[in-house]
Amino acid sequence: AVSDQFCEAGVGYGEPACGVSEGSSKILIKGGTVVNAHHQEVADVYVEDGKIVAVKPNIKVGDDVTVLDATGKYVMPGGIDPHTHLAMDFMGSQTIDDFFSGQAAALAGGTTMHIDFVIPVKGSLIAGIEAYEKKAMQSCMDYGFHMAITKWDDDVSREMEVMVNEKGINSFKFFMAYKGALMINDELLLQGFKKCKSLGALSMVHAENGDAVFEGQNSMIELGITGPEGHALSRPAVLEGEATARAIRLAGFVNTPLYVVHVMSIDAMEEIAKARQSGQRVIGEPVVSGLVLDDSKLWDPDFITAAKYVMSPPIRAAGHDKALQAALSTGILQLVGTDHCPFNSTQKSLGIDDFRKIPNGVNGIEERMHLVWDTMVESGKISVSDYVRITSTEGARIFNIYPRKGAILVGSDADIIILNPNSSFEISARSHHSRLDTNVFEGKRGKGKVEVTIAGGRIVWINGELKVAPGSGKYVKMPPFSYLFGGMDKADAAYLSSLRAPVKRQISTA
Ligand code: URP
Ligand code: ZN
Ligand code: ZN
Ligand code: ZN
DSSP states (O other): OOGGGBOOOOSSSSBSOTTOOTTOOEEEEEEEEEEOSSOEEEEEEEEETTEEEEEESSOOOOTTSEEEEOTTSEEEEOEEEEEEOTTOEETTEEOSOOTTHHHHHHHHTTEEEEEEEEOOBTTBHHHHHHHHHHHGGGOSSEEEEEEEEOOOSHHHHHHHHHHHHTSOOOEEEEESOSTTTTOOOHHHHHHHHHHHHHHTOEEEEEOSOHHHHHHHHHHHHHTTOOSTHHHHHHSOHHHHHHHHHHHHHHHHHHTOOEEEOSOOSHHHHHHHHHHHHTTOOEEEOOBHHHHHOOGGGGGOSSHHHHHTTOOSSOOOOTTHHHHHHHHHHTTSSOOOBOOBOOOOHHHHGGGTTOGGGSOOOBOOTTTHHHHHIIIIIITTSSOHHHHHIIIIIHHHHHTTOTTTSSOOOTTSBOOEEEEEEEEEEEOOTTTOSSSOSOOTTTTOEEEEEEEEEEETTEEEEETTEEBOOTTOOOBOOOOSOOGGGTTHHHHHHHHHHHHHSOOOOOOOOO
16 A cells, blocks of 8 residues: 555644644654663653754753654664565566565654665676666665675676775675576685675675575475475475575685574574674574564465465474574574565466465565564563664664664664554554565564654654655665674784794604
8 A cells, every 4th residue: 555655644643743744854752761772761852854963851842843742652763674675676576565665664664774685787786786776766765785796707896896985885695595596606605705805895695505405496396396385395494504504604714794694594593603602703684574484374275375475595384483583582693684575466476386486585674673572572582672772773783874873862863763562563464555465474463563753854654654755765875894894804914924923844854
C-alpha cells in the first residue's frame, strides 16, 4: 500500500501533530526515556533543521515548535539496516520494493537508514554505482552503499579505489555462493581481501560453499525433489559453516577485518565465536528471518506459502534461531540486518517446477525493529541499551558514520524513534507498507510499537500514517578505516619485523 503514503499527519499524538508542514524543522520530544548504547536517562530531545541540538531535562520552547509527549516511552536512535536489496536485479527478476517503497516501509517500522548492495554491471563497479545512483534518486530516507565484487582484474582493483576515495563506499561483499552468477573463488577472495585491507574497507562475505551447493542442487533434482524444500535440503548448514571458516581463515591470513553477512546457522555462528575468542576481528550479522523463523514452512504443500521462505543461506531447522538469539545477546554476534530482498508471488512462481529458479530472498526491512524488540527485549534476553546497540549504534560504528548516526547526542542527525513498550504490533501483508503481496512474518504479533519515526528532522510516521516524499533522502558517504582497523598497522608491523629477524646459518660440516 504505497499509493496512500502522501497524507497529512493525523490527530491524536502530542500537539499540534496534525497539520505540521513537511518542512517543520523544530521538534521537542518531551519526557521520554532517551536510550543510547552507552547510557539511558529521562530527558527531552530538541531537534532543529535535521539535527539534535539539545538533550536534557525540561527544555523550554516557543509555540512554533512541534511538541511530542513521550512520557513512559523510549526515545531511541532510528534503526540502521545494514543489509538490503532494493530494486535489485537477481535471478531473472527485480526485487519488488524500490528505493521509495522499501524505504517508506522501513520508516513505518522505525528504520531511518539502510545500506544497500550495489551490484556491478558486467563486473564494472562504475557502471554499477551509476545504475544505483539512479535507482536511489527517489529515496525518502538516508542510505549508504556496499559494493559487491563479482570478478577480478586490474580495472576492478582500480575501481575499488574510486569507490572508497570518491564514492563513499567502505565495504565490499564477496559471494562464495551463486555458482555461475555472482560467485567468486578463493583466489579472487584473497585478492579482494588484500585490496580491501589496503583501502581500509571492510571485507564482507556471503558464506556458503557454492560448488557444494551446486552438487547438492543436482542431487535433489536427481532424487526428484523439485519443490521449495529442495532449497533447504541442497544447501545444509555444514556448507555455511565450511565457507564461514574458510573466509575467516583467509581474512586472518591477510590480517584484515571480516564481516559475515546473514549468519543463519549454529555452524557459522560457532566459527565466528571461535575466531573472536582467538582475537580475530570478525563481525557476525544475523538477520531477522534467521532469528525468528524456522524452515518448517518450506514443506508446506502450497507452493507460494513455501516459496516465500526461500532465501540463501536457507532458514534453518528450529533450534538455530534460538542459538542465534543467544549469540546476539552475549555479543558473539554484533548487529541485526534483514537481507530485505522481496519477490512477490508471481516472481517466486518462476520456480514452480524447479526450486533452483525461485528468486532467493525474504522481507524484513519494516519488521526488524519490532521483531527484535519483541524477541530480544520483551523476552528479557537483552537490555534496551543493547537493543539500540544491535539495531543502530553498532552498524553506525562498523560503517564509520558514528555518532552522526546511531546516537541521540547533540550534533547527531535527527533520526529518532519513539517506541511505546505497552502498545503492540501485528504483522500482515494486508497492512504492511512494502509492495510485497506476502510476508514471511504473517500473523506475528508482539509487544512494543514504534509510534513515531523522525527522519532527517522530519516527522515521517505518526498515528499510523506515513508522510514521505520521494527525493527527500540523502546519500551518506561512509569513510574508510573504521574502528575495526584501529591498531591493525601495529599488528602488521610486528608481523613484518618478525619476518625480518636475521637467521644466522652455517653449512653443517657433520
Ligand atoms: O536469498 C538472499 N539472501 N537473497 C539476497 C542476495 C544475498 O545473498 O544476500
Ligand atoms: Zn492519510
Ligand atoms: Zn548473500
Ligand atoms: Zn543479501
